[in-house]
Amino acid sequence: MVLKKDMQSAADSYPAAVLHGDQRLSTSAQYLWVLVINTLVALVGWGIVPHVGYVVVGMVFLLAGIFATLHLERGPLLLLAFLNVLTWDYFFIQPVYAFRFEKLEDMLICGMSFLVVMGTFLVQLKQRDIAERRHRIYTTALLNVTQSAALAMKPSQGLATALRTINEVLRAETALIVRNADLKLPQSADPASTFQPALSEWDVIIRCYQEGLTTGRFTSVMPQAYATWFPLRTANTVMGVLGIRIPAKASMEFSMQQTINAFALQLALVLEKEQFIHALNQAEVEEASEKLRHILLDSVSHELKTPLAALQSATDDIAQNPDEAIHIVPELQSALRRLRRTVDNLLNMTRVESGDVTPMLDWCDVDELCDAAVELIGDALIHHRFYLNVPKNLPIVKVDRALIEQALVNFLLNAAMHTPSGCEVILRAYMQDQTLMLSVLDRGPGLPNMNLDDLFQKFVRGTHAPAGGSGLGLAIARGFARAHAGEATACPREGGGAEFTLKLPVETLDEFTDETCPPYSPCH
Amino acid sequence: MKPAHLTALVIDDEVQIRRLLHAILEREGYDVVECGLGKLGISEVAIVKPDVVILDLGLPDMDGFEVLRRIREWSAVPVLVASVRDGPLEKVQALDAGADDYMTKPFNNAELLARLRAIQRRSEPSVDINKFDSGPLHIDFVARMVTVKKKEVHLTPIQYSLLRVLALNSGKIVTQLQLMREVWGDNAEAQSQHLRVHLSHLRHKLGDAGFDVRFLRNEPGIGYRLADSVA
Numbered sequence: 001m002v003l004k005k006d007m008q009s010a011a012d013s014y015p016a017a018v019l020h021g022d023q024r025l026s027t028s029a030q031y032l033w034v035l036v037i038n039t040l041v042a043l044v045g046w047g048i049v050p051h052v053g054y055v056v057v058g059m060v061f062l063l064a065g066i067f068a069t070l071h072l073e074r075g076p077l078l079l080l081a082f083l084n085v086l087t088w089d090y091f092f093i094q095p096v097y098a099f100r101f102e103k104l105e106d107m108l109i110c111g112m113s114f115l116v117v118m119g120t121f122l123v124q125l126k127q128r129d130i131a132e133r134r135h136r137i138y139t140t141a142l143l144n145v146t147q148s149a150a151l152a153m154k155p156s157q158g159l160a161t162a163l164r165t166i167n168e169v170l171r172a173e174t175a176l177i178v179r180n181a182d183l184k185l186p187q188s189a190d191p192a193s194t195f196q197p198a199l200s201e202w203d204v205i206i207r208c209y210q211e212g213l214t215t216g217r218f219t220s221v222m223p224q225a226y227a228t229w230f231p232l233r234t235a236n237t238v239m240g241v242l243g244i245r246i247p248a249k250a251s252m253e254f255s256m257q258q259t260i261n262a263f264a265l266q267l268a269l270v271l272e273k274e275q276f277i278h279a280l281n282q283a284e285v286e287e288a289s290e291k292l293r294h295i296l297l298d299s300v301s302h303e304l305k306t307p308l309a310a311l312q313s314a315t316d317d318i319a320q321n322p323d324e325a326i327h328i329v330p331e332l333q334s335a336l337r338r339l340r341r342t343v344d345n346l347l348n349m350t351r352v353e354s355g356d357v358t359p360m361l362d363w364c365d366v367d368e369l370c371d372a373a374v375e376l377i378g379d380a381l382i383h384h385r386f387y388l389n390v391p392k393n394l395p396i397v398k399v400d401r402a403l404i405e406q407a408l409v410n411f412l413l414n415a416a417m418h419t420p421s422g423c424e425v426i427l428r429a430y431m432q433d434q435t436l437m438l439s440v441l442d443r444g445p446g447l448p449n450m451n452l453d454d455l456f457q458k459f460v461r462g463t464h465a466p467a468g469g470s471g472l473g474l475a476i477a478r479g480f481a482r483a484h485a486g487e488a489t490a491c492p493r494e495g496g497g498a499e500f501t502l503k504l505p506v507e508t509l510d511e512f513t514d515e516t517c518p519p520y521s522p523c524h
Numbered sequence: 525m526k527p528a529h530l531t532a533l534v535i536d537d538e539v540q541i542r543r544l545l546h547a548i549l550e551r552e553g554y555d556v557v558e559c560g561l562g563k564l565g566i567s568e569v570a571i572v573k574p575d576v577v578i579l580d581l582g583l584p585d586m587d588g589f590e591v592l593r594r595i596r597e598w599s600a601v602p603v604l605v606a607s608v609r610d611g612p613l614e615k616v617q618a619l620d621a622g623a624d625d626y627m628t629k630p631f632n633n634a635e636l637l638a639r640l641r642a643i644q645r646r647s648e649p650s651v652d653i654n655k656f657d658s659g660p661l662h663i664d665f666v667a668r669m670v671t672v673k674k675k676e677v678h679l680t681p682i683q684y685s686l687l688r689v690l691a692l693n694s695g696k697i698v699t700q701l702q703l704m705r706e707v708w709g710d711n712a713e714a715q716s717q718h719l720r721v722h723l724s725h726l727r728h729k730l731g732d733a734g735f736d737v738r739f740l741r742n743e744p745g746i747g748y749r750l751a752d753s754v755a
Contacts, residue, residue: 401744
């Protein structure tokens with residue numbers, strides 16, 4: 001906001017400074033000057049009138065009036081023009097010392113010279129007005145450029161808007177070349193550019209970047225170029241190059257160059273800021289990934305070492321008491337199952353992360369898929385009240401069965417782990433338009449009080465989650481669902497508990513009777 | 525049910541796996557020959573003339589698929605592929621290259637032995653089979669009649685045909701392509717969705733009649749198996 005305010009005050013003062021840069025006199029001083037000029041011209045006229053005649057003196061009065069238009073405001077100027085006419089008439093035109101005219105042409109000259117002075121003044125006023133308006137446009141554009149580039153959510157979008165604004169104001173095309181992080185210029189202009197520099201232009205661009213000078217057309221450095229290249233200079237560095245291409249017949253005035261320089265400075269500052277932010281983000285990301293690595297190591301080593309420890313002590317026990325071995329076997333089996341799940345989870349997570357999940361879609365019976373998932377979880381839900389709610393009339397759908405099965409298994413294991421034994425767990429399948437919905441509902445303690453989307457982040461565990469579990473199951477389920485262009489979501493279940501759903505847009509095969517099938521041709 | 529003096533050849537580069545398989549198979553009555561390299565494995569097939577080969581795909585000297593192809597050039601010995609690769613593509617590729625069945629490591633011992641028995645049964649010279657029994661399921665091939673718990677289940681011709689193929693290959697995986705060819709002939713290969721609908725109906729009918737449909741197993745991306753046991 002500070003920046004914006006500064007810009008606003010600059011916008012107010014900028015045209016004023018340019019327009020009134022020459023020291024304007026105060027009004028009373030101007031009136032004094034009117035008297036001085038009038039008296040001086042009258043004295044000079046008095047001196048020369050015997051030699052050149054009164055008409056030339058009239059011209060001197062006129063010249064003085066025209067020069068005065070450059071410095072005087074309207075009131076004093078009116079007075080001067082009026083005084084000049086009066087003085088000339090009174091002191092120089094026959095009859096002298098009288099305000100009368102003898103000849104008609106004298107009267108006409110008087111009137112016309114008065115009009116010439118005022119006309120000149122009006123023309124100048126108009127020009128000033130035009131210049132002022134142009135400056136205002138430039139200033140507004142500059143403000144727009146700064147705002148769009150600095151305040152845009154996405155830097156690329158902001159740059160595009162900024163360049164568009166410049167194009168409109170200057171009626172030109174622009175190319176922006178932003179240096180890379182290694183301080184070298186890229187091979188092509190920023191995508192926001194409205195023209196791509198030709199191959200021959202790159203020498204000019206590099207010269208501009210390296211020396212921090214304006215180069216190309218309308219400059220002394222390589223003027224044969226077809227565009228003008230302005231360095232994007234900040235106090236510390238050159239951030240890149242801004243190229244302006246104006247129509248072949250147009251010319252680049254000084255004020256335009258100044259404006260472009262102002263644009264270039266703003267863009268440079270914004271780009272420099274972006275770079276700082278980027279560097280800062282980079283550092284933050286690195287810190288976060290470092291933290292994630294730690295969590296990974298903790299959680300995975302826990303999930304790997306616990307079953308390993310169980311295996312170790314169970315086998316030791318068998319070695320010492322071979323007769324009792326049979327009682328230890330369930331421990332071995334459960335440790336193995338856990339180890340296997342962790343390894344599978346890690347491998348699946350790696351697949352999801354590396355984007356290596358390409359679903360192999362095939363027709364599949366939802367009923368069968370759900371049965372298979374239930375079978376895969378083994379006795380994980382044996383102490384729960386588990387119900388399967390899969391209508392028989394579901395259409396045949398096209399999914400990658402292995403992936404969806406795994407996602408469902410993860411949901412079911414999640415429910416098994418986070419709900420007390422005896423709790424109700426339901427696996428429900430239904431179609432909603434062309435979307436297959438696979439839900440696991442429970443009547444457990446419900447979802448933790450946190451952003452439910454975060455539950456699907458890897459290694460995120462509910463606040464009151466019991467020990468065990470790698471924190472990968474839901475993340476994998478979501479990864480697999482997304483590979484199907486679907487989604488995995490969690491929400492509180494109506495009446496208490498949690499509801500996890502896979503939403504999969506699927507191609508379906510409508511039910512058909514055996515008669516509509518291809519004919520049966522027995523081979524035996 | 526100990527097979528009399530069958531020889532099993534185990535081709536796997538992991539000593540531990542070889543040792544374990546050796547112990548398990550020997551207890552089951554097999555003579556076991558081990559080998560850790562693909563090339564050696566191929567020549568062992570010629571020398572030992574095993575009754576069944578258990579082949580790992582990740583061998584140090586050559587690709588397991590290649591070993592399978594080379595063996596198939598001149599031998600019809602039943603091959604069970606046992607690999608850690610669990611993608612459906614690999615499984616289909618192995619079956620296409622001539623494997624009789626495919627198991628993912630880690631596997632369950634009972635399941636392994638059941639699979640071996642199934643492929644062994646298939647490789648024996650076929651006697652005329654006119655009936656099939658598995659738990660409550662009974663199929664009379666002559667009368668084309670299917671009963672579950674002694675009650676007749678009415679199947680359409682296609683459903684019966686599918687069940688028949690699975691029963692004749694019971695315990696062994698039957699690929700989708702095989703199923704489709706058995707039912708529709710060679711010209712109906714693009715009917716996988718129809719196949720799925722018929723199998724779904726078949727499954728529902730058998731399930732309603734009281735048959736545990738978990739025996740009718742789908743192997744995602746590969747095919748179906750009428751299992752000997754629910755493992």
